[in-house]
Amino acid sequence: MTPPTPRARPVAPVWLDRALAFAGATAALLSFGLFAWLVWDLARLGLPRISWTFLTGEIEDAGRSGGIGPLLVSTLLILVCCLALVIPLGTGCALWLSEFVRRGSLAARLVTGGVDLLASVPSIVFGLFGMVFFGQTLKMGFSILSGGLTLACMILPILVRTTLSALEALPADLRPASAGLGLTRTTSIVKLLLPAALPGIVVGITLGIGRALSETAALIFTSGYSIRWPSSFWDSGRALSVHIYDLTLNVPQSGAMASSTALVLLALILVVNSAAVALSEHWLRRRHQTS
Amino acid sequence: MNSTGLSRENDAETPSSGGHRTVAASLSVSGLSVHYRDFTAVGGIDLEIPEGEITALVGPSGCGKSSFLHSLNRLTDLIPGCRVAGSIRLSDGTEVTHPKTDVLSLRRRVGIVFQRPNPFPQSIRRNFEIPLKEHGWRKRDIPDRMETVLREVGLWNEISDRLHKSAIALSGGQQQRLCIARALALEPEVILFDEPCSALDPIASGVVEDLIHSLRGRLTVVIVTHNLAQARRIADRAAVFWVRDGIGTIVEHGPAERVFTAPSNPDAASYLSGARG
Numbered sequence: 001m002t003p004p005t006p007r008a009r010p011v012a013p014v015w016l017d018r019a020l021a022f023a024g025a026t027a028a029l030l031s032f033g034l035f036a037w038l039v040w041d042l043a044r045l046g047l048p049r050i051s052w053t054f055l056t057g058e059i060e061d062a063g064r065s066g067g068i069g070p071l072l073v074s075t076l077l078i079l080v081c082c083l084a085l086v087i088p089l090g091t092g093c094a095l096w097l098s099e100f101v102r103r104g105s106l107a108a109r110l111v112t113g114g115v116d117l118l119a120s121v122p123s124i125v126f127g128l129f130g131m132v133f134f135g136q137t138l139k140m141g142f143s144i145l146s147g148g149l150t151l152a153c154m155i156l157p158i159l160v161r162t163t164l165s166a167l168e169a170l171p172a173d174l175r176p177a178s179a180g181l182g183l184t185r186t187t188s189i190v191k192l193l194l195p196a197a198l199p200g201i202v203v204g205i206t207l208g209i210g211r212a213l214s215e216t217a218a219l220i221f222t223s224g225y226s227i228r229w230p231s232s233f234w235d236s237g238r239a240l241s242v243h244i245y246d247l248t249l250n251v252p253q254s255g256a257m258a259s260s261t262a263l264v265l266l267a268l269i270l271v272v273n274s275a276a277v278a279l280s281e282h283w284l285r286r287r288h289q290t291s
Numbered sequence: 292m293n294s295t296g297l298s299r300e301n302d303a304e305t306p307s308s309g310g311h312r313t314v315a316a317s318l319s320v321s322g323l324s325v326h327y328r329d330f331t332a333v334g335g336i337d338l339e340i341p342e343g344e345i346t347a348l349v350g351p352s353g354c355g356k357s358s359f360l361h362s363l364n365r366l367t368d369l370i371p372g373c374r375v376a377g378s379i380r381l382s383d384g385t386e387v388t389h390p391k392t393d394v395l396s397l398r399r400r401v402g403i404v405f406q407r408p409n410p411f412p413q414s415i416r417r418n419f420e421i422p423l424k425e426h427g428w429r430k431r432d433i434p435d436r437m438e439t440v441l442r443e444v445g446l447w448n449e450i451s452d453r454l455h456k457s458a459i460a461l462s463g464g465q466q467q468r469l470c471i472a473r474a475l476a477l478e479p480e481v482i483l484f485d486e487p488c489s490a491l492d493p494i495a496s497g498v499v500e501d502l503i504h505s506l507r508g509r510l511t512v513v514i515v516t517h518n519l520a521q522a523r524r525i526a527d528r529a530a531v532f533w534v535r536d537g538i539g540t541i542v543e544h545g546p547a548e549r550v551f552t553a554p555s556n557p558d559a560a561s562y563l564s565g566a567r568g
């Protein structure tokens with residue numbers, strides 16, 4: 001309240017504080033408004049069509065009518081493939097970087113550098129790589145497997161980075177505490193470090209899921225266009241995002257369908273992410289309270 | 292099982308019996324030095340640490356007390372570039388510094404408690420289950436073991452109803468006693484304390500000090516402390532560290548009584564009298 005020296009002029013006048021607060025509030029409002037407008041616009045166009053038959057039905061008339069059932073299944077299967085590869089690979093890589101090599105060593109710098117470079121590769125390049133490597137070299141062809149694995153490569157850097165920073169942010173005395181009790185490294189990692197870093201790892205997985213579900217370019221050449229019900233990971237299957245792209249670009253008078261599909265995709269991301277968070281919280285709580 | 296306050300575990304003065312395999316071990320240190328890359332932090336250490344006694348290590352900041360203490364159970368291995376030379380022999384002949392020594396079982400036998408309480412960020416129960424399981428305790432024996440040591444540190448009555456709650460939610464003093472209990476649970480022969488009270492308020496500090504004092508006779512205790520009055524109160528033997536020619540070393544050691552009242556080394560004398568350090 002009272003200035004340190006009487007009559008000393010404040011360095012920054014009070015109106016500047018107010019202006020800054022106002023500018024901040026405006027920016028926040030605009031950001032939220034953008035989100036709200038986007039959702040509202042999608043809902044206005046897409047919501048009327050959404051029904052159980054839309055969610056489970058097959059595509060008709062090139063997507064102008066019918067549903068998106070097979071695509072929903074394909075999308076989920078692609079995601080399963082992707083996560084099954086990227087979670088062990090990403091956590092393993094981050095664990096190795098944080099627990100097994102010295103920070104700043106040549107090996108560590110090479111790996112982090114490589115991972116960071118991966119993060120800046122455009123997704124269309126991942127698509128081409130996936131088509132050649134998974135599709136042709138590994139003979140997976142146009143398949144859900146090809147698509148999922150390509151996505152895994154694409155979101156790997158996100159997972160490595162978030163897991164690594166979660167591990168590095170752990171209290172520094174956790175490691176001497178466990179070493180001082182004669183715990184093996186494995187016990188220390190599995191029972192102490194990973195559970196403590198889990199919330200951070202889940203954030204990484206959540207971001208990765210968002211990225212993966214909204215990806216188009218990496219999937220067009222890998223999991224392909226097929227709109228039939230997939231019967232295995234080896235089948236081609238069109239992802240929701242690819243469908244939206246296809247409708248918008250190639251199918252006239254399908255705008256409402258595209259909006260409905262986009263709405264479903266948005267809801268899917270929300271559901272999968274909340275499931276990931278809830279699962280990890282449940283697991284942590286159990287870990288905390290029982291053996 | 293359901294021991295009440297009158298049970299044997301609660302009486303910390305008697306050497307523990309009944310199921311404890313704990314025997315104190317002595318440590319015999321000779322020609323020890325600790326190096327951080329090219330820098331020699333500690334050198335020329337010869338020290339006998341008798342079994343069942345409390346040995347206090349005192350000296351000004353940075354003279355290598357922690358480095359020395361951590362070399363006693365090879366925690367120095369964790370620091371990249373740190374090297375320990377010389378000999379540390381346990382009374383059964385185990386050579387601590389030998390590269391083939393089983394470090395994990397060594398650390399069970401020579402436990403450590405740090406300056407800052409460091410319970411695992413999990414439930415109180417998990418804090419005991421993880422290390423006990425690791426060292427071969429059967430699952431069904433763990434609750435008893437945990438109760439015994441929690442009683443020894445006087446925590447049982449305070450926390451027995453929230454063993455499933457996070458250990459991080461305890462007060463600093465409680466956390467430190469939990470860490471002591473966790474170290475004791477593994478039935479160590481030697482326990483190292485690195486300034487165990489300096490992060491605690493005076494009352495909690497007094498509780499922990501009494502607790503350490505109560506270990507006397509059952510375990511070999513080595514404690515680093517900046518609190519000379521504390522060292523005087525609890526130590527049987529004392530060693531004064533001092534930096535000589537840039538290298539930390541022991542300039543005075545022997546029975547605590549003599550070291551504190553009639554030190555022969557002038558540096559130690561001035562440090563202990565509060566004139567320097």
Ligand SMILES: Nc1ncnc2c1ncn2[C@@H]1O[C@H](COP(=O)(O)OP(=O)(O)OP(=O)(O)O)[C@@H](O)[C@H]1O
Pocket residue numbers: 327330332351352353354355356357358359370539
């Ligand atoms: N990890 C390390 N790397 C390099 N030098 C270190 C490391 N740890 C300690 N040292 C150095 O070794 C010397 C002894 O440090 P140490 O921590 O053993 O002293 P201390 O007596 O425990 O001090 P304090 O009373 O402040 O805890 C110091 O000069 C310190 O700078």
Ligand SMILES: [Mg+2]
Pocket residue numbers: 356357358485
């Ligand atoms: Mg120290």
